[in-house]
Amino acid sequence: MGLIRAAGLRRPVVLGASMSGEICLELALRHPDAFRGIVACEASDHIEGRKTPGPTTARSTRRSSCPNGSRG
Known part of the structure; x- marks a missing residue:
C-alpha cells in the first residue's frame, strides 16, 4: 500500500x-x-x-470471482 500511496494512485487495478x-x-x-x-x-x-x-466472506469473494461463461 505504501508504493500505491507514494505513486499517488487512486483505486488502481493490480495484477499478479x-x-x-x-x-x-x-x-x-x-x-x-x-x-x-x-x-x-x-x-x-x-x-x-x-x-x-x-x-x-461474501464481501471479500464477491469482487474476486468471475462467473462461468462471462466474456469481455
Whole structure:
C-alpha cells in the first residue's frame, strides 16, 4: 500500500501471477475498497501455515470471482 500511496494512485487495478497473485489476494482481503479491480492468476486461497485466513466472506469473494461463461 505504501508504493500505491507514494505513486499517488487512486483505486488502481493490480495484477499478479503465482506468488504475486497470492499478494493480490492478501490486498483484496486487507483493503477491499482500495482497488478498482484485482486480478490474481494462478494464486491459491489456501496455503498450509498461512498466518492470515483466506477470503471466505461474501464481501471479500464477491469482487474476486468471475462467473462461468462471462466474456469481455
